[in-house]
Amino acid sequence: MAVQTAPPEASTSRRRKSPLGSRWTPYVFLAPAAVYILLFQGIPLAQQIYLSFTETTLLNPAHSEWVGLENYERIFGDGEFHRTLRTTLVYTVVCVVGSVGVGLALALLLNRSFRGRGVARALITVPWAAPGIAVALIATWMFNAQYGIVNRFLDAVGLGVPGGSILDSQQYALPAILLTTIWQLFPFTSVVLLSALQSVSQDLVEAATMDGAGWWWTFRAVTWQVIKPTVGLLALLMTIWSIRRFELIWLMTKGGPVGSTETIVIDLYSQAFQSQQLGTAAAIGMVGVLISLTVIGASRAVARVAERRLS
Amino acid sequence: MNRSTTAGLVLRILGILVALGIAVFPLYWMLVTALSTNAELFAPRARLFPDLGRLGVFGEALADGKALGWLVNSLTVATGTMVVSIGLGIPLGYALSRFTFRGKALVALVMLFTQMLPEALMVVPLFALFRRFDLLDSLGGLVLANSAFVLPIVGLVLKGAIDGVPRELEEAARIDGARPLAVLLRINLPLIAPSIAATAVISFFHAWNEYVFAVTFIFNPAIQPASVGIANFIGELGTPLQTVMAVALMFTLPAVVFYLFAQKYVVAGMTAGAVKG
Numbered sequence: 001m002a003v004q005t006a007p008p009e010a011s012t013s014r015r016r017k018s019p020l021g022s023r024w025t026p027y028v029f030l031a032p033a034a035v036y037i038l039l040f041q042g043i044p045l046a047q048q049i050y051l052s053f054t055e056t057t058l059l060n061p062a063h064s065e066w067v068g069l070e071n072y073e074r075i076f077g078d079g080e081f082h083r084t085l086r087t088t089l090v091y092t093v094v095c096v097v098g099s100v101g102v103g104l105a106l107a108l109l110l111n112r113s114f115r116g117r118g119v120a121r122a123l124i125t126v127p128w129a130a131p132g133i134a135v136a137l138i139a140t141w142m143f144n145a146q147y148g149i150v151n152r153f154l155d156a157v158g159l160g161v162p163g164g165s166i167l168d169s170q171q172y173a174l175p176a177i178l179l180t181t182i183w184q185l186f187p188f189t190s191v192v193l194l195s196a197l198q199s200v201s202q203d204l205v206e207a208a209t210m211d212g213a214g215w216w217w218t219f220r221a222v223t224w225q226v227i228k229p230t231v232g233l234l235a236l237l238m239t240i241w242s243i244r245r246f247e248l249i250w251l252m253t254k255g256g257p258v259g260s261t262e263t264i265v266i267d268l269y270s271q272a273f274q275s276q277q278l279g280t281a282a283a284i285g286m287v288g289v290l291i292s293l294t295v296i297g298a299s300r301a302v303a304r305v306a307e308r309r310l311s
Numbered sequence: 312m313n314r315s316t317t318a319g320l321v322l323r324i325l326g327i328l329v330a331l332g333i334a335v336f337p338l339y340w341m342l343v344t345a346l347s348t349n350a351e352l353f354a355p356r357a358r359l360f361p362d363l364g365r366l367g368v369f370g371e372a373l374a375d376g377k378a379l380g381w382l383v384n385s386l387t388v389a390t391g392t393m394v395v396s397i398g399l400g401i402p403l404g405y406a407l408s409r410f411t412f413r414g415k416a417l418v419a420l421v422m423l424f425t426q427m428l429p430e431a432l433m434v435v436p437l438f439a440l441f442r443r444f445d446l447l448d449s450l451g452g453l454v455l456a457n458s459a460f461v462l463p464i465v466g467l468v469l470k471g472a473i474d475g476v477p478r479e480l481e482e483a484a485r486i487d488g489a490r491p492l493a494v495l496l497r498i499n500l501p502l503i504a505p506s507i508a509a510t511a512v513i514s515f516f517h518a519w520n521e522y523v524f525a526v527t528f529i530f531n532p533a534i535q536p537a538s539v540g541i542a543n544f545i546g547e548l549g550t551p552l553q554t555v556m557a558v559a560l561m562f563t564l565p566a567v568v569f570y571l572f573a574q575k576y577v578v579a580g581m582t583a584g585a586v587k588g
Binding site (some may be wrong): 044045047059106112127128130132134140182187192240243288 | 331491542
């Protein structure tokens, strides 16, 4: 398959003397992918930025009226969008803390050789491998008001959910979605952290334990120092993924009830395809992109400061 | 062994078992649901163990050909995405790994940037683009859209793999007069085969699982991929729940099986994609 899509003409038609090829060689290799990404990501993104400054409807998308910052002014003046931002923040923070926390705990448990460790490690990745659609489907059934296993269990232990349905409750829908998301993410964080733990020096850990250091002290002084960059990286990755996550939330609640699970991406999609306001939708999307960019920028700055302190 | 380490061991085993149970339970529950009778599903006490005598439900779920068609459509889109993204990703990874050139930092930045763009944001402009080029309602259009989103990850994983091939091997071939493309194909590709397999799994299942583009760009039910078909079941009452769960399981199992095999490389690749910006 590589043979067909690699650019053979340009690189083979010219003779060259340098063993590294001409100085155009890297661009020849780069070009197909670059053109492709420009076409299917770059130009659409540019169009989206433009749309965010216009009033455009889904019914007549070819006709755009330039309105300047009006879309942005409107969404920021709207209390519902503030709620969307808050929901996105809560969803993101809990996802990051939950998935990295659970993943780390599990990685520490698995970081000791025992029989069946390979099997345990493999089985634990199941949630991460399962398609989001299937996860949304089974989660919806498990949270079903009357016959779902979750409610049956809660009833059995005497903790019935007031009002019945979890996913129809403004109070419990977001926690249910969060649980489902963290269930899907913790295998990834735990496998990554488990491999980071392999580079913790066992000699150092033993030396610390010998000196009478407790588990917590050893963890902080030795283990944590080694895995800190990996934890940082995972936190960044989980943040970006949470801000852009769509299908799980959309299929479980569509942002409801009463907007209580509406994150930026859900808001953007319903603005575009239900309210049919493409301009507003684009502006909402750009806010999401800017938030992600800020997070990446901030995390790089933090990493740079940490590096400088070390050297 | 003193008492405190024994207690620690018991706690550790208990913790691992609980985590395993939580990890596997929802898929187990899918199986139990698929293999229950209606009466059992809606009885006051649910059936907790699968009734293996009812395995025929999987065959019945495929019998009318509808669900089978969905799965075939998904297979087509996923295979196409795999071919396109690896075909473009190999030269991309090679350029990033072996050459220094102007604009390299920009390319790396763009590849990181694309990973934070939500599909839901790009749906509208891609819809407009596809309408102009008559790519709506076609599996080829889905292949093109999905490949664009998975290509940066594929490129970064393959860059990392090529980084690991000793340059001396290439130099020897070059002294013998081989051109860069020949070097890439004959020296590097065989050595990075495991990573190519990993990117095959990543790109294939990226497209297999994809929902937003599929639900927005495909109108003809005959070419609907399984992700859309299954999602339409949610909240719908006409289809028996057992059929729904059986189809969803058949949709899930290939992903789980392949990810188990490629797990190590996939995880390494996904994190590499995020670190190297």
